[in-house]
Amino acid sequence: MVATLLTIMVVLLALGFPMMIPMIVAPLVLMVIFFPNLDPMLLVQQMMQGISSYSLLAVPLFIFAADIMTSGNTSKRLLDFVGAFVGHLRGGYAITTAAACTLFGSISGSTQATVVAVGKPMRQRLLSVGYKDSNAIALIINASDVALLIPPSIGMIIYALATGESLSELFIAGIGPGVLIFLFFAIYSWIYAKIYNIPLAEKLRWGERLNVTKKALLPLGFPVIIIGGIYTGYFTPTEAAGISVLYALIIEVLIFRSIKYNEIPKIALSTGLVTSAVFILVAAGQAFSYVIQFARIPRMFSEAVLGGEPTALTVLLIVAIFFFIGCMFVDPIVVILILTPIFYPVAMDAGVDPIHLGTVIVLQAALGSATPPFGVDIFTASAVFNKSYLDVIRGTPPYIVMLLIASILVILFEEISLFYRYLM
Template sequence: MLTLTVIVMVVLLLLGFPMLVPLLVASLMLLFLELDMNNVSLLMGQMISGVQSWALAAVPLFIFAADVMTRGHTSQRLLDLVQSFVGHLRGGLPITTAASCTLFGAVSGSTQATVVAMGGPMRPKLLEKGYSDSFTLALIINASDIALLIPPSIGMIIYGVVSGASIGNLFIAGILPGIMILLMFSLYCWAASIRMGIAPEPRSGWAIRWAAMKKAILPLGFPLVVVGGIYGGIFSPTEAAAIAVLYALVLEIVILRAVKISEIWDVALSTGLITAVVFILVAAGTAFTYTISFAGIPQAILGPVIEAIGDSQLLVLGLIAISFFIGCMFVDPIVVILILTPLFKPAVDAAGLDPVHVGVIVTLQAAIGSATPPFGCDIFTAMAIFRRPYFDVIKGTPPFIFILLLATALLIFFPQISLWLPSLSDS
């Protein structure tokens, strides 16, 4: 039955059906054929319960705030700020791109929004400077994935809902790993620029830097308000999402006047479409998880492996990283988080692992999967935005994927990279 289910899901994906269809068809097959049950209301109940968590209300709010800022001046002001300080370094332009993606990730929480907002202005500059298109595209889509680690992160919200881990602590725990990956990307950009023989940009004077800092103060206030409020215990992550929307509207409509009130309807419509996709995947993923768990499929596959590794924290974390990495290469990361997180919970508890630390590793695998062939969502976003063929987009990704896998190993062996900041807030 497992083989037939996998074949049906793969065939449906190859035929071009959205991920929702294979998940629901597989759930119905297992319900009728394996479990010998014809009560479809069971699946409907699971789908409804999957989207009932109050914490999920933060998802559309953060998406809406990101859409408002993407249409406004926030992205360009962040770019100007970073370039004024690091543009003169060897590899300054790609480092500016990586750092700006990180900063905008702290504003948007969305990898795809970051690809659009940062890739649009930076790709022409990088190409004009002499960087290859394969390097440029790979840099943009992989640096944008840092947005999944830097709060606010939609992936962390989904993981927190499924695992029961504190979303506030997850947000805070992602900050240092995100900065670490930015530094690793920057070193690679520096080395690549030397190898390509590309000279640095002229140094910006302090007058330009001060002007860029003044313009970026208000956009930088967004992550400070969100993270600072959660870190200080002033409001919950869901409340922070509502405050983020208010901040974005006041900043872009009232202060910067970059977005007109008449455009809010289009922004809300875009947010509604994206939110619908996310919530439908969450609902279908919950139903699929229920049916495969009830049928005992995950226990049959992962049970012997988990039993063999016992309560070794390193082996459990290694198995989690490998499983999520492979899963996210083929399936939407949200679905993988929904399906695999409950399956590994017994092993995580038996090994005495901190669920926040596990959440950072899981989210990092989701970030890697977003830019990894064959089905990384950011790959297809870049294809649509930059009008480049599939193989041109993925050609330069291997070095960045290697860096992200190295970052995963560092987090496994040195958990304090992710746990240090949450420990300060708990003390």
């Protein structure tokens, strides 16, 4: 049964079909062959159920807010703000890049949006002070991975949909690992700048810093609204997504005037195209999950790969390996939708905290999205910077090593991800 499922998916992918086709066809064939008494219309019902969740409304709204900010001045003002305080330090421009990716990630929730918004201006600044292009691009695509961890992480939303876990708890659990990765990158940037004698940028006077801070106050309101509003109980994550769109429109259209009214439909169309792809994948993932659960494939997989009664640590290590490798080849959303239903029941039986499991899974998705051979951020950077595939991946090994170390720490010390939940 498992062999049939995998064979169908591999053959369809090899023939060039988009991922949602194998995710629908493979479970349908499995039903017809092994469970002929099941009505195939059940798959249609499951697909509709998959996209009927209220929480899923947050996805297009957060994407729309990110598209508005990417088209406007938000990213530039955030870059200027961070650079005003750390740009003059050793490795300051690189630290600014990592910090800006973290800040913009707390607004957009998308690694690819962060590559575009932060990468374009920061790459030129890094090159102007002596960084190699390979190191600059590698820093940008790997620092952008933090966007998949910290709220409003699209990866956390998809995991919540696949498991039914609390999205608010998942959002706050991603903050610790995100900050840890930023600290790793900041320390490495300082060491790199010292070794290669990267010149220091000019230190701004306090009056200039105050001026830059004033300009950044409105963009900095995004994480305050999203995180503060959710955890003070004023609104749900989905409502926070709607408020973020309204806030983005107000500051970019009415206050900054960086976007004209007639440009909004074009931005909305771009959001619609991305959202439609995500929703089709979510619907297909729900149908896929239903069939493999009915066929007891997760239990079979657990017994074959993990043994009879695996420990929590063993499960987390296997989860990390499978998700990391999967996201090296396939879009993270697809991997989360396919593998989570397989590993989630096994992890719960082993006593793994579901929120900790979600953090580990999304961290591996973030790591894989910037890792060769087919990490999605690699191709985004290649298109944005007009660089070859080899040029983009040349400087990535040190950052991949740091992300792997961060993954091990998160797996071994669940307090990194659960501390803020306990605090709340």
